[in-house]
Each structure stands twice: as structure tokens, then as C-alpha cells.
Amino acid sequence: MASKTYKVIGTPFSTFTRTVTLGLHYKGVPFEQVACLPHSDIARHSHPYGYLPTLIIEGTASGDEIKLCESQTIARYIDRIAQGPSLHLDVSAHPEVFSERVWEIASLVGSFGFHAIEVGVVKPYLKALEEGVAESDIIHNNTKEVEAIVEFLRIVEERSIGTSKFLFGDHPTWADFYLYPPLADLQALPFWEQAVSGSRFVTWMGEMGQLDAVKQTRSGTLAEQHGNIIVQGSTERNLLTSLLAMVGCCLSVAETLQGRCSQAANIGLGDKI
């Protein structure tokens, strides 16, 4: 019987896609990555709502191609096919901590952190830069949004093991792999110090940066591309436009929901949706 092969559908720019590729690299599972945008033909063909990522499994016993979507589903599958190295809490080292905390953080990142960082700060920053607003003004105008990130990180900090190298001990867990991609985007922007100063995330980011899986998934991310904006000068505007298009694609529904919630809040429906 042929062995299974794996294809990840999603641009490296997508933070949820990076969570999955971090897990695959960390566990040494070979895969091919198809770097497409959300709602592109291939994304729509792979995911019922055209989102990223999807994992396509070929070479199954039935000969059928299996498409798994939703990053937490894919994470469970990766754990099943490659049990080690573990991306879970070591309960023998930390019997006092509920192991479900790892998934609590993963879910909080998906539901709140992604929104606070990507919709709240990354996209407005790139948009303002593209419109020619001075960076000092952008920083000044985003104080409230950065405060929301500080609050989110405080929530993560209080639910993780404060004294450990990674969020839940001396090896990374899925919680670290969910939090890292949006924080790596933030680290590329001038809000980073304000957002993390005095928190565990300053050293945590350094520890994460040493992981081979992190190095292997950097290409094509905002952190890498943003470096090009700074050094390339004349191509800056084009690059910004394409980065903005990429972030915009990755956030279209999140933004619509945000708009709907704030309209509802204006007419007093905030607590009903």
C-alpha cells in the first residue's frame, strides 16, 4: 500500500496555516505547501467556506483523497499520525495544571487574539503606510488597539505557566504554535515594544525564534516581507499594496463581523449577538 502524502493548502502569510506547518515541521512530517489566498479557486475547492488552511491527505487505504479543514482538527490529526515530539502539556512535570489549558489558549487566539492583532493593528498599519501616513502618526493613532493586545496577552499570561520557557513547560505546545504566528506579525511592526514590555513574551519570543520549525516557516510571512519594505525603497509602495491585499484577503470575514457587531452596539443590540 502506498504511504500517505500531505499537502497544506494556504499561503505562509496566513497565521492559521503557519500554526499547522509549525506542527508538521516540529514533528518531522514531510508535506508540500500550496501557497494560495483565501477564497481563491483552490481554497474554495478544499474548504467549504474557502478559508485557510486545509490539509489534503493522499494515499489513504480507500484510495480517496481526504480534505481536513479547521486548524484544530488538523492539529489533532497531526498528533495522531506523529505522536512525538509531543505538543501537549507534560502532566507529570506539571500535575497542578489542567492540560486543557493548552486548547483554551489555542481557541482564545483564534477567537480574540487574531482579531486584536491582525484586524486591530496589522491591517490598519499597512493601510495607513500605503496611504502615506507618517509612522509616528500611525503609532499615535493606534494606542487603544495596542491596549487591547496588552490585555489579551495578560489573559494568556495568567492562564499559562508563568515561570516556564514556553507557555506550558520546557517544550512548545500547540498553544505556543497558535500564539506565535500573529505575534511574529506584530513583532515586525513598531507596536511590538509597547505591546509586550514587562511581559513574559519578550523572552518567549526569543525562545520561539530558536526553534527550527519557526525558522523553516518564516519565508513568505509578514515579518520577512516587512523587512523588504524597509530595505527596498522604491518598490515599497508595490510591496505594501500586495501585503495589504494579502492581509485583506485573510481578514475579510473577521472585519465584516466586527462591522456588524459595532453597528449592533450603536443601536443597542450589542448584548444580543
Ligand SMILES: N[C@@H](CCC(=O)N[C@@H](CS)C(=O)NCC(=O)O)C(=O)O
Ligand atoms: N477557524 C479557522 C480560521 C481560519 C482563518 O480565519 N483563516 C484565515 C486566514 S489566516 C482566512 O482564511 N480568512 C478568510 C476570511 O476571513 O474571509 C481555523 O482555525 O482554521
